[in-house]
Amino acid sequence: MRVVAVLALDNVVAFDLAVPGQIFGTANAVSPTPAYEIRIVAAGRRVRSETLFGAMDLHTDWDLDALADAHTVVVPGRTAFTDPDPRVLRALRAAHARGARIASVCTGTFTLAAAGLLDDRRATTHWRYAAELSNRYPRIDIDPAVLFVEDGRICTSAGVAAGLDMCLHLVRRDLGAAVAADTARFTVMPPQRRGGQAQFITHPDPGATDTALDDTLHWMTANLHRPLTLADIADHAALSIRSLNRHFRSQTGTTPLQWLLHARIRYARQLLETTDHSIETVARHAGFTTATAMRHHFTRHTGLAPLPYRANFRATHTAEPRRMLASPTRKRSR
Template identity: 50%
Template sequence: MDSVAVAVTGGMLHFELAVAVEVFASAGYEVVVCGPRGVRVGRFGVVPDRGLGAVLGARTVVVPGWADVDAAPGAELVGAVRAAHAAGARVVSLCTGAFVLAAAGLLDGRRATTHWAHTAALAARYPAVEVDPDVLYVDSGSVLTSAGKAAALDLCLHLVRGDLGPAAANAVARNLVVPPHRAGGQAQFVTTPVPAADDHPITALLPWVTANLDQPLTVDDLARRAAMSTRTLTRHFRAATGTTPLRWLLAQRVRRAQELLETTDTGVDAIAEAAGFGTATTLRRHFARAVGVPPDTYRHTFRS
């Protein structure tokens, strides 16, 4: 059975460490936690099986999330990961573990991702990396990266599926009570921002919009409802949400479609009307562009 080395040092996140150990051990891999003695991961003390140098003997090296992305990862960890890749290991980062791979130079010239909250920092610090903020994970063959938390689980299951087949991945997913497969190109699910202040000029407008998504609303309609010009509305929208009224409206329509796909058996034509897209063709075009997968695929994944 293939071996998996989980490389840990102080300053890492315990969730991603636990995900890697749980998924790969459940699938029958030989899992070895490698790191210095007495290391603390998150709030917990961890006793590694071997030192960091042992990553050189593994086919797959997993780097869990790096807690403080403003701090440079330790030279010993970076060197061990770089050496393992040079020796032929497949190197995998979970969540902000991508900062470790980037520090090792393994992401230069490659497409990669990390938690959506830190993609801008990754791109700014390592300009040679092609950072994709809108996917769950990226498989570049010998180097793989995932977005945050649940996406780390998706990437681990993706590896099991590729190594051992769908039946093995599905068995692990059933034990964990999670979807067996989410495509890597699927978008990270980020809640659309809304104003925090109750007295913001558009605060009263947004609930009205979400209650009337089945109507053919336009930006002019929103401006009239808010009793302001479209230019003023756009200025307030950008200040409050970081986006334009049209993009915010489209995001709400997509989110309504997601909710209906997740929780009902309603047909795509009816969902298109309820979400304000009008036709199933229009829904499919906008949904695939925003989410990364067609509505039918999305429903199948979330209701498996």
């Protein structure tokens, strides 16, 4: 039985706190054998949630020592970015040092950063707070455009609902694509959401700029197979390269070439999941110069080489799970 410890700090966002239990608990319900023990952990076994979304005083069964044997520690987001209690940071470092998988939902990334676990790693957080995270912790390679990032044994997710995507990914890692697909079905969410966090980033008022960047994004997506250069993209957008970079950063949270790379990786993932094309063919369709180049970028961004990725995530049709979620109890009419 894998222990999933959800570490709640004061000012925790209640939705974030509930996400891991929802996904890992549903995986227990649809799996032939329950795989997870879920613990809500809080210093002193008490925590108060964020007042903005409806304050709650929570009493838990588990104190910080419950992290000692956790296989996965998930830190939900909170609205206060002050450093947590030093005991919390020590417990997180100790869990990571002994080999536990560490994850964060939304602004929980700040807690992992305060513990020093994200230095020299890729990570993400809610797009609104990406700049703040970068200013406080310049050693982190922050990607504000993705739904989640997996870097070794550490996973970070973007804003709010992206925690669902990340936890579902962890279920897929642990129990396979079939259980993850059934978990997604019962949670009424897609097994793998397409796109990234960039689609949710606030765009400037259209009246404040004379660029039609949406048209350029669509054009880039339709021409992934071509060897697009920065000059090609700037020419399509009718902008100088310098202006293009500035508008791209403000509207998508990344650079034109990084956006193009992520789009190519997304398309390569789609082809690997849904076709029998060779790696060379996938690389050509997705616009990589060689299969070797695709393997390098694909592995860096997904944590898996293309062939293992296909083996893990190829779409499958599964039979009905043995265990079903309980139906709601009907009230008797009087």
